[in-house]
Amino acid sequence: xxxxxxxxxxxxxxxxxxxxxxxxxxxxxxxxxxxxxxxxxxxxxxxxxxxxxxxxxxxxxxxxxxxxxxxxxxxxxxxxxxxxxxxxxxxxxxxxxxxxxxxxxxxxxx
Amino acid sequence: xxxxxxxxxxxxxxxxxxxxxxxxxxxxxxxxxxxxxxxxxxxxxxxxxxxxxxxxxxxxxxxxxxxxxxxxxxxxxxxxxxxxxxxxxxxxxxxxxxxxxxxxxxxxxxxxxxxxxxxxxx
Numbered sequence: 437x438x439x440x441x442x443x444x445x446x447x448x449x450x451x452x453x454x455x456x457x458x459x460x461x462x463x464x465x466x467x468x469x470x471x472x473x474x475x476x477x478x479x480x481x482x483x484x485x486x487x488x489x490x491x492x493x494x495x496x497x498x499x500x501x502x503x504x505x506x507x508x509x510x511x512x513x514x515x516x517x518x519x520x521x522x523x524x525x526x527x528x529x530x531x532x533x534x535x536x537x538x539x540x541x542x543x544x545x546x
Numbered sequence: 547x548x549x550x551x552x553x554x555x556x557x558x559x560x561x562x563x564x565x566x567x568x569x570x571x572x573x574x575x576x577x578x579x580x581x582x583x584x585x586x587x588x589x590x591x592x593x594x595x596x597x598x599x600x601x602x603x604x605x606x607x608x609x610x611x612x613x614x615x616x617x618x619x620x621x622x623x624x625x626x627x628x629x630x631x632x633x634x635x636x637x638x639x640x641x642x643x644x645x646x647x648x649x650x651x652x653x654x655x656x657x658x659x660x661x662x663x664x665x666x667x668x
Contacts, residue, residue, distance in 0.1 A: 438592050469651045473593075480642055480658040481585075481593065486650040524593055528652040534606045535583070535653035537593040 439464065440525050440538035447544040448515045456541040458508040458525030464536055470508035471526040472501055475540075481524060485510065512543070520545045548572035550582075550643050550659035558637075558666045564630040568643030568659060575619050575626065577601055581646035582626045583655060584617065586639040594639075598646070599626055633666045640664075 441459040448454040460466065472485035483492055485501035488508065498519075500511045508527075512519055525538040554566035566584070573580060583598040597617040598606040607615050616629040626643060640663045644655035 469653070471651065471653050473655075480661050481655070482658070483647075483650070483654060483656045486647075486654045486656075490650070492650070492656065526593075526653045532609055534598060534608060535595045535655075537585075537595065539592045 438539040439529060439532070439536035440527065442523075442525060442538035442541045444539070445542045445544065447546055448512075449546045450515055450517065452515045453511060453513045454515055454543060455509055455511045456523060456543070458510070458538050460506050460508070460527055460536075462506060463531040464506075464527040464529040465503065465508055466506040467530060468528040470501065470503045472499075472508075472510045473524045473526065475522045475524065477521070484523070515545055517545045519543060548645055548657045550645060550657060552641060552643050552659045552662040554641075554662055554664065556663060556665060558633050558664060560634055560666055560668060562633055564633050564637070564664060564666075566628045566630075566641055566643075566662065566664070568626040568628070570624050570626070570643075570645065573645065574621070575599075575601055575624070576621050579648035581648070582619070583644050583646055584626075584628045584641060585644060585655070586637075586641045587661075588636070588639040591639075596630075596641075597628060635666045637666045638664065 473481040475481045488503040529536045550570040580601040584596040640661040645657040647656035
C-alpha cells in the first residue's frame with residue numbers, strides 16, 4: 437500500500453489531454469514539493485517534474501504539474517504514442533523522514 | 547556526465563544477507579548536498595524507497611525496513627553499498643540506485659542506474 441494514492445490507469449487518443457491525480461497528506465504533499473517520474477516499459481524511472489511544476493531540461497512542455505493542498509496533478513497535452521508509460525508521483529514525507537511514492541498510473545494511448 | 551550502475555547477486559537464498567553496490571561517476575559523494583538513494587520495484591508493482599545517504603554521512607531508512615537495512619558510502623571508490631539482512635521472497639525486485647539532485651528538492655532523483663533484478667528464492 438503506497439503512501440501516495442494514484443488512479444491505476446488513464447487513457448486517451450493521440451492529441452488529447454490526459455490528467456492524473458496524486459493524493460497525499462499534510463506530512464508529505466501538503467507541506468512539501470511534489471515530483472513526477474515517468475517509467476517507460478523496461479526502463480528506469482525518469483524525473484519528469486520537480487518542485488510541483490518545474491521541468492528538468494529536455495522534458496517537453498507538453499508535461500505540466502500542479503499542486504493544491506495535499507494533492508498534486510500531472511497533465512499531458514497533445515498525447516503521443518511514446519507517452520505510454522507508468523507515471524509515479526513522489527514527495528518528501530516529514531513523518532517518515534524520507535521520500536514516498538504513489539502506486540503509479542499506467543497511461544495507455546488508444 | 548553522471549552515471550550510476552548497480553551490481554550484486556541475481557539470486558539470494560531466503561534469510562541470507564543481500565549486498566548491493568552502486569558505482570557512480572560524474573559526481574563526488576563528498577560534495578556538499580549530495581545524496582544517493584536506493585529504490586526498489588517488485589515485478590509489476592510500484593516504486594518503494596529504501597534508504598538514502600548524504601554527503602555528511604547522514605542516513606535515512608524506510609521505517610518499515612529500517613531494522614534490516616544498512617547504507618554506507620566509500621568515497622575513494624565512488625560507491626554506495628546497501629545491505630539487507632534476513633531476505634524473504636517478497637524482497638524479489640529490481641533494485642535501483644539514484645542520485646538526488648539537491649537543487650531540485652529533497653525527493654528529486656534526477657539520475658538513475660539501470661537497475662538490477664534480485665530474486666530471493668530457495
